[in-house]
Amino acid sequence: MWFSENNEKLYFGTCPKKEIPEEDSLLEEEKYKVNIWHYDDPKIQPQQLKELKEEKKRTYTAVYHLESEKVFQIEDTIITDTKIPNKGNSNMALGFDVLKYYKENTWNFPPSRDAYIINLVTGEKKLFLENLKDAINISPGGRYVLWFNAKEDTWYSKNTQTLDTVNLTEKLNVHFYNEDDDTPSDPNPYGLAGWLPEDSCIWIYDRYDIWQFYPDNNEKPINITKGLGRKDSTIFRYIKTDRDNPYIDTKDVLLSGFNKQNKDDGFARLANDSVVWLVKGPFMFSRPKKAKKAEKYIYTKQNYNTYPDLLFTDSTFAQSIQISNANPQMEKYLWGSVEKTEWENANGKKISGLIYKPENFNPDKKYPMIVYFYEKYSDRIHRHYTPRPSASVINFPLYVSNDYIVFIPDIYYTTGQPGQDAYDCIISGTNHMLEKGYVNKNKIGIQGQSWGGYQVAYLVTRTDIYAAAEAGAPVSNMTSAYGGIRWGSGLSRMFQYEKGQSRLGVTLWENPDLYLKNSPVFYADKITTPLLIMHNDHDGAVPWYQGIELYMALRRLDKKVWMLSYENEEHNLMKRPNRVDLSIRMMQFFDHYLKDQSTPEWMESGRPAIEKENNDAYKLINNE
Known part of the structure; x- marks a missing residue:
């Protein structure tokens, strides 16, 4: 209420009115449950x-x-x-x-x-x-309904009183759907900034800029960012500073701006029909929060080497005062650095990736390298990561401070061949890193979780370039996964393959060969890379029998495979002791294969279930 x-x-x-069930005299064990x-x-x-x-x-x-x-x-x-x-x-x-x-x-x-x-x-x-x-919106005053038609790449407006409908965007030569969406489903729109007072106008995003439309279409649309976004490859978005106002205050418009090329981030003002930068640079900025009764703001800025402490400033953003110091201890650690790199895959596609290098990096040295990936990561170049126990993936500063190079390639997909697409981007990226001369070609590992875990499993069926691999919650058999359940929500998994991230675009019966070709378990005999699997018994996203299928196949083939299954745990580990344990075992696994360190007991001889309560099996065994 x-x-x-x-x-x-x-x-x-x-x-x-709820019906009250009749009481009966049956014991609970006498009642059927179906x-x-x-x-x-x-x-x-x-x-x-x-x-x-x-x-x-x-x-x-x-x-x-x-x-x-x-x-x-x-x-x-x-x-x-x-x-x-x-x-x-x-x-x-x-x-x-x-x-x-x-x-x-x-x-x-x-x-x-x-x-x-x-x-x-x-x-x-x-x-x-x-x-x-697709997306739908009703104006604050209720005068108009706005909705998107992805197939037409069009925003429509309907007057709720006259029921007249107009096409707002058909005459503009720009796209309003997500041009980077590479799943088989219709792409989402870039979205809306909001409405102007009295429902007079609506601001709509394209890939880079912001457009002002009149909902009755009685005036021409206006590009209020003057096309500067598209010209400079900068994504401008409106920042709402007054949450109590349902409308956009056009007298004081604050924008965020993210450059897709150099990854600089910042804030700008929309003033006198022009965009004026307030602050920008090689950082990731949070959305600023404005004081209710003063032109004062707090926000954070971060990059790989800068912790996102709170900053205090006025409306000019000319000077900012740091008002927190939440992570002073990081000065004592070998943090390393990050840089962007680019290359072309075998199809001539330009790919971006991130390279995390150890502190005091020596280009004449040969470093072990771990390749991590999940969709596209290069936009996160300025994100700060703190050392912490892993829920599922490697912790970048932890591995970098232990003298690893971490490489993260972007992945571009087409419909029907997610495994091959990942192979084209990741293998070409790995070879690109080898060409730099400072990576030990015999000491490269690969790690991924969920969708990334699937691709790790797929890649090791196709190449032996990696000395060790860890796959978290991997789909190994798309034919059985297609008919499975996402137990966390109770949803069928079919949509994921026909329309979603798995990107096959057809049913199992329309093209069974496509499902087989993209399923690592059917090519398990090709795997020579030692593989560590993590799959937990309460995984609500990827049924854990997917990990079991791959483990059982490799065990039957007498391949080197281990599986960590944390009891009553989810897709990503929730309990801190389990996160600590995974972090230790994953580091031991990679250290053994990529740094020639001693084998831990759990890798050498496993650990019998009868010992699980009193033996962690971390102990290193001298293999000499």
């Missing part, structure tokens, strides 16, 4: 069971008008979700019906829904858009 900010409406939840999976269930049973607790508490929103004393039911068993703008002040709202799409949403992504315009004053509901998959 809650009031609108203007205290004119009271919103509250209703629900059908879940029935029906082919036409709107949601599959695991999802229903996962949502059961919340579903039992479900209520449907209604509104009570304090002055007129009228009550209207906004949500019901059909319209189960609503979007009420401007903290409940608006007289219009959006409603959504997902029910008839639940079944196909099992494999479709983004999920479909029907959209309604709801008049909160009269209670009238009008269906205006069916099978909506």
Whole structure:
């Protein structure tokens, strides 16, 4: 239950009267317990069971008008979700019906829904858009609904009173969908900055710049950043400094700006129809927070060597005062450095990557190197990382301070060959690093988690360039994973392969060979690289039997393979003792193969289950 900010409406939840089950005399062990999976269930049973607790508490929103004393039911068993703008002040709202799409949403992504315009004053509901998959927004005053059509690369506006619809963006020669999206699903839009007072205009993002549109399309759109973003490869985005104002205050517009080429970040002002930089440089800046009654701001800036302490400044950002010192001890550590590198893969595609080098780097020395990756990482060049126990992936400053080079290549994908695409980018990047002359070609490791873990498993079926590999939560068999469940949410995994990150773009029956070709387990006999797997028994994203399948295949083939499975743990480790343990074992594993250090007991002879409570098996064995 809650009031609108203007205290004119009271919103509250209703629900059908609950039936009280009849009491019986049966003991608990005398009762049957069965879940029935029906082919036409709107949601599959695991999802229903996962949502059961919340579903039992479900209520449907209604509104009570304090002055007129009228009550209207906004949500019901059909319209189960609503979007009420401007903290409940608006007289219009959006409603959504997902029910008839639940079944196909099992494999479709983004999920479909029907959209309604709801008049909160009269209670009238009008269906205006069916099978909506993309972003939708209602203006704070409720005068307009805005939505995106990804297939047309177009933003539409509808007047909620006249129901007139206009195409806002069709005449502009720029894209409003994410041009870097390389999944088989329709790309998301870059998004909205917000509305101007009285719903007069809307600011919409393209890849780099910000556009002002008139929702009735009665005036030409204006590029308010003057095309400077596209010209300089800088992504400008609006920073909202007054969270209580539903509209953009055009008198004082603060922007963030991130350069895609040199990765510089910063803040700018939109003043007198021009963009004026306030501060920028080789850092990553947080969104500044403004004082409620003063032109004062706090924010953080960071890079690999700079901890994100709090900074205090005025509206000019000309001088900033550091007001925290949260990590002074880092001065005592060998932190290292990071730089960007570029190369071309075998297809002539220009690829970027990051190189983390040890302190006092010597280009005449041969260093061991670990290759880590996950999608694209180069935009994070100025991110600061603190040493900490690992939840799943290597800790960059920890390994760099131990005289490793860490290399992170970006990966570019096409539909249907995620394994090959990863191979093309990662292997070419590894060879690029070898050409620099300071990497020991016999001491290169590779590590990845989840989607990265899958690609580690795939790569070692195709190459022996890596002396050691660690794959966390890897999908090893796409044919069985396709029909699996994401147990954390209860969702089917099918959408991930047809429309999502796994990027196959077809069903298993349309092209079974594609699933087989991209599944490492079917090529396990080709693996010669020692492989460490981590897969936990409560993984809610990738079923842990995927790790088991790969482990069992390699064990049967008498390959060097170890699997760490942390009890009652998730996709990424949550408990600190387990994180510490993984960090120790992963470092021991790589140190053994990449630095010729002694073998730990757990790698040499395993550890019997009967000893698990009193033997960590960390002890190093002298192999000489």
